[in-house]
Amino acid sequence: MIDCDVHPQIGDVEGFLAYVEPAQREWFRRQGPTLGLPGYPWSHPISWFRQDVEGDAGPPGAVVEDVRRDVLEATSADLGILNADDAIAVSLMPSPYRAAALARAHNDWLREQWLDREPRLRGAIVCPAQDPRAAADEIRRVAADARFVQVLLCGGSERPYGDPRYLPIFEAAVECELPVAIHSGGEGMGIAAQPGGAGPPTFYVEWHTLGSACSTMAHLVSLLCHGTFDRLPGLRVMLLEGGVAWLPGILWRLDTNWRGLRAEVPWLERKPSEAAREHVRLTTQPLEHTDGRDDLLFELLEAVGAPDILCFASDYPHWDFDDPAFVLRRLPESWRQQVLHANAAAFYGDRLGG
Amino acid sequence: MIDCDVHPQIGDVEGFLAYVEPAQREWFRRQGPTLGLPGYPWSHPISWFRQDVEGDAGPPGAVVEDVRRDVLEATSADLGILNADDAIAVSLMPSPYRAAALARAHNDWLREQWLDREPRLRGAIVCPAQDPRAAADEIRRVAADARFVQVLLCGGSERPYGDPRYLPIFEAAVECELPVAIHSGGEGMGIAAQPGGAGPPTFYVEWHTLGSACSTMAHLVSLLCHGTFDRLPGLRVMLLEGGVAWLPGILWRLDTNWRGLRAEVPWLERKPSEAAREHVRLTTQPLEHTDGRDDLLFELLEAVGAPDILCFASDYPHWDFDDPAFVLRRLPESWRQQVLHANAAAFYGDRLGG
Numbered sequence: 001m002i003d004c005d006v007h008p009q010i011g012d013v014e015g016f017l018a019y020v021e022p023a024q025r026e027w028f029r030r031q032g033p034t035l036g037l038p039g040y041p042w043s044h045p046i047s048w049f050r051q052d053v054e055g056d057a058g059p060p061g062a063v064v065e066d067v068r069r070d071v072l073e074a075t076s077a078d079l080g081i082l083n084a085d086d087a088i089a090v091s092l093m094p095s096p097y098r099a100a101a102l103a104r105a106h107n108d109w110l111r112e113q114w115l116d117r118e119p120r121l122r123g124a125i126v127c128p129a130q131d132p133r134a135a136a137d138e139i140r141r142v143a144a145d146a147r148f149v150q151v152l153l154c155g156g157s158e159r160p161y162g163d164p165r166y167l168p169i170f171e172a173a174v175e176c177e178l179p180v181a182i183h184s185g186g187e188g189m190g191i192a193a194q195p196g197g198a199g200p201p202t203f204y205v206e207w208h209t210l211g212s213a214c215s216t217m218a219h220l221v222s223l224l225c226h227g228t229f230d231r232l233p234g235l236r237v238m239l240l241e242g243g244v245a246w247l248p249g250i251l252w253r254l255d256t257n258w259r260g261l262r263a264e265v266p267w268l269e270r271k272p273s274e275a276a277r278e279h280v281r282l283t284t285q286p287l288e289h290t291d292g293r294d295d296l297l298f299e300l301l302e303a304v305g306a307p308d309i310l311c312f313a314s315d316y317p318h319w320d321f322d323d324p325a326f327v328l329r330r331l332p333e334s335w336r337q338q339v340l341h342a343n344a345a346a347f348y349g350d351r352l353g354g
Numbered sequence: 355m356i357d358c359d360v361h362p363q364i365g366d367v368e369g370f371l372a373y374v375e376p377a378q379r380e381w382f383r384r385q386g387p388t389l390g391l392p393g394y395p396w397s398h399p400i401s402w403f404r405q406d407v408e409g410d411a412g413p414p415g416a417v418v419e420d421v422r423r424d425v426l427e428a429t430s431a432d433l434g435i436l437n438a439d440d441a442i443a444v445s446l447m448p449s450p451y452r453a454a455a456l457a458r459a460h461n462d463w464l465r466e467q468w469l470d471r472e473p474r475l476r477g478a479i480v481c482p483a484q485d486p487r488a489a490a491d492e493i494r495r496v497a498a499d500a501r502f503v504q505v506l507l508c509g510g511s512e513r514p515y516g517d518p519r520y521l522p523i524f525e526a527a528v529e530c531e532l533p534v535a536i537h538s539g540g541e542g543m544g545i546a547a548q549p550g551g552a553g554p555p556t557f558y559v560e561w562h563t564l565g566s567a568c569s570t571m572a573h574l575v576s577l578l579c580h581g582t583f584d585r586l587p588g589l590r591v592m593l594l595e596g597g598v599a600w601l602p603g604i605l606w607r608l609d610t611n612w613r614g615l616r617a618e619v620p621w622l623e624r625k626p627s628e629a630a631r632e633h634v635r636l637t638t639q640p641l642e643h644t645d646g647r648d649d650l651l652f653e654l655l656e657a658v659g660a661p662d663i664l665c666f667a668s669d670y671p672h673w674d675f676d677d678p679a680f681v682l683r684r685l686p687e688s689w690r691q692q693v694l695h696a697n698a699a700a701f702y703g704d705r706l707g708g
Contacts, residue, residue: 044615045615045617045618046615046617155551155552156552157552157553158553159552159553159554159556160550160552160553160555160556160560161552162556163556187551187552192552192553193548193550193551193552193553193554194547194548194551195551196514196547196551196568196569196571196572196575197509197541197547197548197549197550197551197565197568197569197571197572198509198510198511198513198514198515198541198546198547198568198569198572198573198576199511199512199513199514199546199547199572200513200547201514201572201575201576202513202514202516202517202576202579202580203579203618203619204615204618205579205608205611205612205615205616205618205619206514206575206576206579208607208611208615209575209579209604209607209608209611210568210571210572210575210604210607211551213607214550214551214552214564214568214571214572215550215551215552217550217551217564217568218550218551218552218553218555218564218568219552221550221555221560221563221564222552222555222556222560225556225557225559225560225563226556243603243607245602245603245606245607246600246603246604248599248644248647248650249597249599249600249603249642250563250564250600252599252642252643252644252645253563253564253567253597253599253640253642254559254563254564255643255645256640256642256643257559257562257563258559260673260674261398261399261400261558261559261562262559263399263400264399264557264558264559265557265559273645286607286610288603288606288607288610289606289609289610290602290606291606291609291627291657293602293657296602296650296653296654296657299650299653300650300654303645303647303650319614320614
């Protein structure tokens, strides 16, 4: 089993700061435990973290021992992919220079404190997306280490990622034979646009229902409309934690609109859903609960090729962590091996090893 | 058959300006045909209007004769509800004073130029939502005419409509026994938030796929989370032109999150989807095309009570107008009478008459 979304926490701030270049280090230190990363205007009503496990040093997931025990051993994952947690929001910092410094530190910290210490873990490259050329440089620098299996972008952004300003990032990923993962979250933070299309929501529950899903949909539709997968045929995209039940409806809408409005996007020579099916994968967590109608959800997802495109993720150590045993019971039997292992193995390819 | 969404066009700008109070009239005249209403940053690649019909005076839908011929006669609608087109965006004007003046003019113009001339038409009350107290005043003024069957709000807004600042609007509607319709569109216009959760989209096709749907979802989730239907048990809401395929997925997500996060919204004593089913209706157009899987779409919608909550709308005279004969063929036979007539008749009640 491959867990496609595990979030290492920066528990030891001083230990992390040692990876920040000296000229910038003091500024980050002065910001306290948030390291100056932008935050949400709301807060979780209880806790961002699982309440049923404890970390060895701070919140669960702050040291490699936690991940070894709670993910690799407790859930029998063969491999876990480490996606930055708060640090994914470097690209929402007003200063692209500080963002670049923090991204470099995070990538180096991940390599030494996590990948060097546990061979079953893989890494995602954090980059300052608000400065696409600097982001591309960082991707090329870090990709030399084959244990990094993807580039990681934040759901929150200034514009949807199909915008050509972001091409240097996608080009660098393709050149390095890395997929790009877009992880929901960060909407309304720092320089990011607001979630949801009707201005700032009030509650965490509102953002978690909709805001996080909408940025994922927006990036998918944008990449498809701009023809990014035609410009870069080697590009592969993983959508993390944006939910999945909306996928058929959005692809149906987009295919219909492409038929009626293709004068606006003349470079799209086939139905957008075909490009999605070829180039895009999605992770399971949070797999929508269906009030007893899982049959419908899976039939719907099957219509857009889900058995080949869904990949398991636990979202450890967050409060809404999905245990693979639980997801396994919900999945149609014929999907299980693919969703829990084969789809991710095929998508990530050689770098995954293991 | 009841057509819940017909858009009268302001073809004769001078004729319309006669309804604007004299002190404001000259300013609106100087803005030219847009009347100073905010516009989209993109434009339709072909035309906003149906290309298969012609208007008697300007675009189709600019005079009552067009609606009589193209809607009431051509589609055998017994009744048509007139929802403002561009003028719905008064609430996105920077000046709430100009917005109030334009809303008053539109409501009076609609009464004299449309409702007085065709007994099978009903009206929606436009109001300046950026100044909720002024909006409530306008609702009370216009509601005295029983041919106005709803209050009309714009999908684009500064914040989602559950925010308490908007309560005076919903209170006035309930006091006047009127439902509130929220029509997608206007996202990213004037003072409205951007559509979609990841910043401004690039293309009309992108906005039409996602941006317009996301504001509808955002308002629905916001109204449910704020408990607006518990505060105002008489409140009924009609969601216009936001699509429908996303509804089960969003309600599933919200119910699940309510279970896990209700500490944040302790006033919600039952599953949010139950309040939605009781108080909310949606119109059909644009009913998602499904790549041959209408069976799945309707089974999915049935799971959230769609046979009782979907109401037919044509969206005349827009380019993506739905002919009722076409929708009728797609709908399950047992839904047809309800969706084409009975649901809207029950929802609008006595004011609809006819």
